[in-house]
Amino acid sequence: MQENFSLKPYNTFGVDAKARYFAEVTTIDELRDVLNFSKMQTLPLLFLGGGSNILLTKDFEGLAIQLNLKGISEEFLNENEVLVTAKAGENWHEFVMHCLNKNFGGLENLSLIPGNVGTSPMQNIGAYGTEIKDIFVSCTVLNLENLELEIFNLEQCRFGYRDSFFKQEGKGKYVILGVSFRLTTGNHNIKTEYGAIKTELENMGIENPTIQDVSKAVIAIRKSKLPDPKETGNAGSFFKNPSIPLSQFQELQQKFDNIQGYRNENLVKVPAGWLIEQCGWKGKQIVNVGSHKLQSLVIVNATGEASGKEIFDFSTAIIRSVEEKFGILLEREVNIL
């Protein structure tokens, strides 16, 4: 247990905020011990994975717990499927690579997403046409009220677009300790329809891609588009893509004939990056904070010196201008603390 601990290396924005207490745990017993300490002191809790989806707007007056539980196991279910379970502290991308090395399919489109396995159910991480709900079986959690272990299945997790039970009613009530996925061992379902995967595979000269090829294509696309948090602080997409009623979308089409949208029954999902770009934010910098020059959905700590408050205020300015121009209220994807 450390006191007045800088969380700068523990959040990918690189914001220098402090936690009153900090502990790193590698076992469930250690976790129970620090949770008992926090109960005695009535301290608020902050669980940390890779810190790639949080914005610390101020010092944290509680106990920050870095979950460093490690381990991956597998159980073959039938000729074509394997159940792979990883503990919360496993790095997500390393876990994806581990599965690909064993030729287990299903995670390849989710290559290179920062963060840890334990956090993946929090917002049902997704990219390039796959979300974890597509291969998720269950997760083991610790109930923070009684410190008992529980298992949540797919239905109980209530996954939605960048959303889950753990981000809604279950917020602050559970800590995720491990996640199990059902992956394929052969006859893989290769998904190349989404984004630029097909074009990238063509550029690579690949006609019949394997799951490993799809992963390489996804990695290449992501590297060309997104800033590396090790070089420029960021938390990926700062906002969710908003879904608006079809009638509102049709009205907007009258005014903005190049507005993009993806229809899902009576709702239309509009790319937040496009809306932000239309408001002139792409590549714009105000003092220490900027909108990324290639992807306006990503807010960056441009100088490395930004405070969380500055980043938050920048995001508020973006929300205001999108609302003014389009009447659409953007929702932040990043967890604000």
Ligand SMILES: Cc1cc2nc3c(=O)[nH]c(=O)nc-3n(C[C@H](O)[C@H](O)[C@H](O)COP(=O)(O)OP(=O)(O)OC[C@H]3O[C@@H](n4cnc5c(N)ncnc54)[C@H](O)[C@@H]3O)c2cc1C
């Ligand atoms: C460059 C970049 C690209 C990204 N691209 C994508 C993308 O394509 N798709 C996508 O979905 N996301 C993307 N993200 C966002 C991020 O990587 C994911 O949300 C990731 O799952 C966050 O994991 P983490 O371990 O870093 O979470 P943290 O930032 O450490 O935690 C996020 C939240 O979950 C809580 N939490 C952490 N661990 C646990 C736990 N075990 N139990 C309970 N609560 C917990 C934290 O308290 C916090 O509220 C991107 C981020 C970056 C920086």
